[in-house]
Amino acid sequence: MNYLNAEHISKSFGDLILFEDLSFSIHKDQKIALIAKNGSGKTSILNILSGKEQPDHGQIVIRKGLRLAFLDQEPKLNSSLTVEETINAMDIPILRTIEHYEKALKDPDNTEAYQKAFEAMERDNAWEFENQYQQILSQLQLHNLSVKVSTLSGGQKKRLALAQTLLTQPDILVLDEPTNHLDLEMIEWLEDYFSKTDITLFMVTHDRYFLERVCNEILELDHGKLYAYKGNYSYYLEKKEARLLVEASELGKSKQLYKKELDWMRRQPKARTTKSKSRIDDFSEIKAKVHQRRKEHEVQLEINMERLGSKIIEFHNVSKAFGNTNILDGFDYTFRKGERIGIIGKNGTGKSTFLNLLTNSLQPDGGKIVIGDTVKIGYYTQKGIKVKPGQKVIEVIKAFGDYLPLAKGRQISAQQLLERFLFDRKKQYDFVEKLSGGEQKRLYLCTVLIQNPNVLILDEPTNDLDIVTLNVLESFLLDYPGVLVVVSHDRYFMDKIVDHLFVFRGHGIIEDFPGNYSDFRTYDSSKSEISEKLAPVTSTITKSENINKANKLSYNEQKEFKNLESKIRSLELDKKHLEQKFTNPELSQDAINTLSQELQEIITAIETKELRWFELAEKFESS
Incomplete structure (x- = not known):
């Protein structure tokens, strides 16, 4: 209709x-x-x-x-x-x-x-x-x-x-x-x-x-x-x-860009439909994927970044609160060369506050933050650029630098950087106040990059940028050799750019997760499902930890009782993974028979371990 x-x-x-x-x-x-x-x-x-x-x-x-x-x-x-x-x-x-x-x-x-x-x-x-x-x-x-x-x-x-x-x-x-x-x-x-x-x-x-x-x-x-x-x-x-x-043949760059983007889309897992089967306790698989992702990228723009010493930024037992709201609570972390950190969390959990602490524009309540002597921070904030009447695009960026140094003595001029970020030569001589909101954000980004920082901090850089510009920014950041810290709600952007995440849970809790957003979403969903299923187990184990000395379980039984939860979790994940394989319409009858046998073995193992858990729980309850 x-x-x-x-x-x-x-x-x-x-x-x-x-x-x-x-x-x-x-x-x-x-x-x-x-x-x-x-x-x-x-x-x-x-x-x-x-x-x-x-x-x-x-x-x-x-x-x-x-x-x-x-x-x-x-x-x-x-x-x-x-x-x-x-x-x-x-x-x-x-x-x-x-x-x-x-x-x-x-x-x-x-x-x-x-x-x-x-x-x-x-x-x-x-x-x-x-x-x-x-x-x-x-x-x-x-x-x-x-x-x-x-x-x-x-x-x-x-x-x-x-x-x-x-x-x-x-x-x-x-x-x-x-x-x-x-x-x-x-x-x-x-x-x-x-x-x-x-x-x-x-x-x-x-x-x-x-x-x-x-x-x-x-x-x-x-x-x-x-x-x-x-x-x-x-x-x-x-x-x-x-x-x-x-x-026309002059669109070669665009063809290559879209081809790379399409290849990447095809390789990505569906974040909310694919479940990890072994990531609850072991992150080695995710770490391997992270390193592989970095190796797959072909560097196109070799930026000659200013030298970064061994000491970059260190957080030592840092605390920060606003009233009764804890942002950081005894946080320790040492930034390393070349790492690419994404920051995620609900609004109000302190992501922007963390960036302000990083850039020394906000002081901690306790602990100390040490910034190395060679660190040069580039900070892209959500506030954007201050537009001056009568100022042209090229004048804005040249106020921060005339060129960006590349490897082997090469360089990219301010005009070339603007062209890379989709400002053609005619557009570079437009007045800034004539630009759209997204174009002004794009110009602001160029002013940060032309300063050649060796630590780049981006607070919601994708807001108001179009998809073509996002592809250009992602390509630039994949070539960037320095330390990168990004706060973003753009899941696709985070998946392509970052290697690990700081997950802000609120109440001063920050988790360091070794993977990108899709990895985290998969892990977190699996963890949530198992936590719900085994909630009675968890609550009983918590109780047992408080009165271990007074119960009738032997030492080996106590150890077995605590380990059964993770074993049942692992088997439940294996079962779900195996069940998903049955959705493949191309499975042969022999393959179906083999999978059915494997599934039955897992179900039997789950039932056996659950039965044993109930035996130990009953013995514990009677103590």
Whole structure:
């Protein structure tokens, strides 16, 4: 069913033509992503679809009675209202139905008005609205409904705006960078919600895993032309490569870029569907994968980084808290040459605080941080660049340096670095205030890189960058020889760039995980499943540890009792792994028979060990 048609739309600002004569349609249940370089007019297209802007030429034709909702990149909320008041202030039919019903209750003598209001409540199923919005707010982790919007963080405001949008129950949902300002847990929740819900979407996002797992069509705006790809991100990469192959030969670099990206996508595991079978207690497999990933990369840009001594940055028993909230609690770590650390965790667990401690812009409450004499830090913050009126792009970067030194006496000039990050020579002489938000972020990134730091710290570098720029940045960072520390909610970016993770759990707890984000997600999911299954085991063992001396278990029995949990865990993982093999449609009958025998052996082993565990537990309980 056709919902909306964009017919020959055009938009320009003065002499700048964003796009012209574009036509496309949106049909029921389509989940469409729009991909284009920053400054190509993506946000303008979304504003035109939502009615916030009008096209210079052409028109938008929407099916009569259709409900369209728009989630802006920076949602505008009334800061004086509470969370609950914000929901109740929405202009949606169901709230008007509830308002009419409450008004009818105040005038019981008007039975006709009451009957109409009651029937409207039944028809719209308005009785459940309060439960619905409370459930959605809970899923989005907005539990305190009485808190003022003015006190919410950027991520909480984005989640509140998202709740508003979902509660309108639109026929078409238009989204501008929906994952910006959301932590990884919320991004995965939203991804799961959209992938399983029959909802029609039209969005702009740079999150490539989101594109991969949610979208079923991609529109690409490239050099003023619109290309449609009926599939997800992998399909888009494949067909994009095929299209470039038949185009002009000067697009060789783009062909190679997309080919590398496609190869990488094909090699990646599905983070939430593939389960690790032996990573709970042993990280050697993940470490081996990390080293292999680094070996596979071919260095293209040999940066001649300033010398980095043996002492880089050391944390010695560092503590930091804000009020009753612990950020670091006796944290120790010594940074090593060439390591690439990703930092993940929920919003508010202290990731940005950690970066500020790293850069000495914030002092610890306890312990000390030692920074080596040869360390030169480059710090990309979320604040972005300060735009000065009348300043040109090339002038901004030259204020920080004229060139970046490469190996063997070579160098890359400021102009060449800008070109690498998609500022052509004409664009380099544009005024900075004319740049889009994403282009300004791209320029800011160049100002940090041109200073040739040997420790590079990036706080959410992927926000507002288009996918083409992200590919360029990833390629640059893979060549970067120094210490790299990255905070990012972009899972795809983290998978390609980092070797291990600092996982901020909150309450001052930081885990060092030796792998990238997909490795961690796989490990964490497996661990969670087993923890739930063996919760009674864990609680009983905890109890046993407190009264070991008084029970009747011998020393060997105590040792066996403690080891049974991990053995059962391991067997459960082996069982799940084996069961997944049965989904292969190409299995022969002999292979099925062999797998069945192996599966039965594992099931028998689990039953035997569980029985033994219960024997020991019963003996323990009677002590």
